[in-house]
Amino acid sequence: MNYSRSFHHLLLAITALFFFIPTTHFLNGNNIAALLATVLIGTFFIYRLSVWVPILNFKNPYVEFETNPPIYEFVLYCVSILCCYLLLNITTIIQFCSWGFFSIAYFTNIKIGSFQFKGLRSIPILKTIHLALLWSIIGFLLELNELSFNLAFIKIISIRFLIIFLICLGVDLRDIQKDLQAKTTTLATLIGFKNLKTIMLLLNLSLIVFLSLNFIDNKIELLIATILLLCILYLKSQSKSATFTILLDGTLFLYSFLILISDLTKNLT
Numbered sequence: 001m002n003y004s005r006s007f008h009h010l011l012l013a014i015t016a017l018f019f020f021i022p023t024t025h026f027l028n029g030n031n032i033a034a035l036l037a038t039v040l041i042g043t044f045f046i047y048r049l050s051v052w053v054p055i056l057n058f059k060n061p062y063v064e065f066e067t068n069p070p071i072y073e074f075v076l077y078c079v080s081i082l083c084c085y086l087l088l089n090i091t092t093i094i095q096f097c098s099w100g101f102f103s104i105a106y107f108t109n110i111k112i113g114s115f116q117f118k119g120l121r122s123i124p125i126l127k128t129i130h131l132a133l134l135w136s137i138i139g140f141l142l143e144l145n146e147l148s149f150n151l152a153f154i155k156i157i158s159i160r161f162l163i164i165f166l167i168c169l170g171v172d173l174r175d176i177q178k179d180l181q182a183k184t185t186t187l188a189t190l191i192g193f194k195n196l197k198t199i200m201l202l203l204n205l206s207l208i209v210f211l212s213l214n215f216i217d218n219k220i221e222l223l224i225a226t227i228l229l230l231c232i233l234y235l236k237s238q239s240k241s242a243t244f245t246i247l248l249d250g251t252l253f254l255y256s257f258l259i260l261i262s263d264l265t266k267n268l269t
Contacts, residue, residue, distance in 0.1 A: 020139065038088070129165070135252070194237075235247065
């Protein structure tokens with residue numbers, strides 16, 4: 001196991017957990033620990049799968065892996081998630097499974113004869129929208145049945161989506177050299193580092209102006225959007241990959257943490 005990569009995946013799993021925790025206050029359920037464990041283990045497992053890369057065939061074997069996972073590790077994750085599911089109701093299980101299948105569609109390959117579709121991440125703009133949607137939805141996953149899709153909700157999820165969308169575009173910037181070498185088409189490889197960075201800055205500035213006009217309702221989002229703007233300005237084409245990861249994933253982690261703290265504060269007062 002690559003421990004540095006696993007640690008990165010664990011931090012992303014914790015980030016997803018922080019986004020998710022406010023959902024549990026909405027439910028009044030008795031199996032909060034199982035819910036939280038499912039999100040933490042499930043997110044970590046999905047990121048491990050993205051390294052192993054499942055390949056679906058229409059011949060035997062029907063499922064292969066680009067990089068074979070250690071059997072003990074694969075079984076451990078599956079058993080852990082199933083144990084959590086034993087404590088959850090069928091509706092919640094369906095919601096988690098739907099989110100999981102939507103997640104793995106990002107990297108799962110489909111092979112038909114000599115043709116191979118390399119998941120949604122092989123489609124430039126769709127991959128970024130898909131990834132941003134995944135991170136946005138986890139914060140509302142179990143609330144979607146109860147929420148009325150009014151203007152207030154659309155505004156909240158749209159702001160969160162745009163912030164995460166900008167972070168995901170930053171990941172495209174980070175991987176531009178690797179994607180060029182692998183002949184993988186992304187928005188960054190299509191329009192270039194400088195052009196994509198300019199678009200990101202314009203989107204970010206527009207978001208900051210909007211949030212400034214609605215400051216009372218969007219204090220956390222305004223702070224994060226401002227931090228993100230500074231990060232994007234700092235990033236250069238020659239910046240190290242680790243610098244991109246620390247700044248972008250760090251901003252995402254801080255965003256989820258502040259949302260969690262804000263939610264806990266509201267429930268204590």
